Amino acid sequence: MDIASDKGLALVNSYKPGEEGYDYINLYPLRLPSEDPEWRVVDFSAMTSLSPPPKLVPILRKAKRFQMTDEAREYFGNKLAAFFIR
Numbered sequence: 001m002d003i004a005s006d007k008g009l010a011l012v013n014s015y016k017p018g019e020e021g022y023d024y025i026n027l028y029p030l031r032l033p034s035e036d037p038e039w040r041v042v043d044f045s046a047m048t049s050l051s052p053p054p055k056l057v058p059i060l061r062k063a064k065r066f067q068m069t070d071e072a073r074e075y076f077g078n079k080l081a082a083f084f085i086r
Helices: 006-015 053-063 070-085
Strands: 027-031 039-043
Touching: 006 027, 006 039, 006 070, 027 070
Parallel strands: none
Antiparallel strands: 027 039
């Protein structure tokens, strides 16, 4: 993602609501400093369930590479809730 463009900057800043609500309601930007490219997005409209949670949780924990801060988790949860109630 080219964050130097107006569209890229708007997407990067869309993790929290602006004056008129959320921009890019279905997308949540993530910065992964050790990855190339550094910026990624979560697309809420593409979420799927892969397996019953009891079987999936250990697999996901083993593959975990990154962790959100409490503040980032709150922003993520708020935007996900706004996506579902729109």
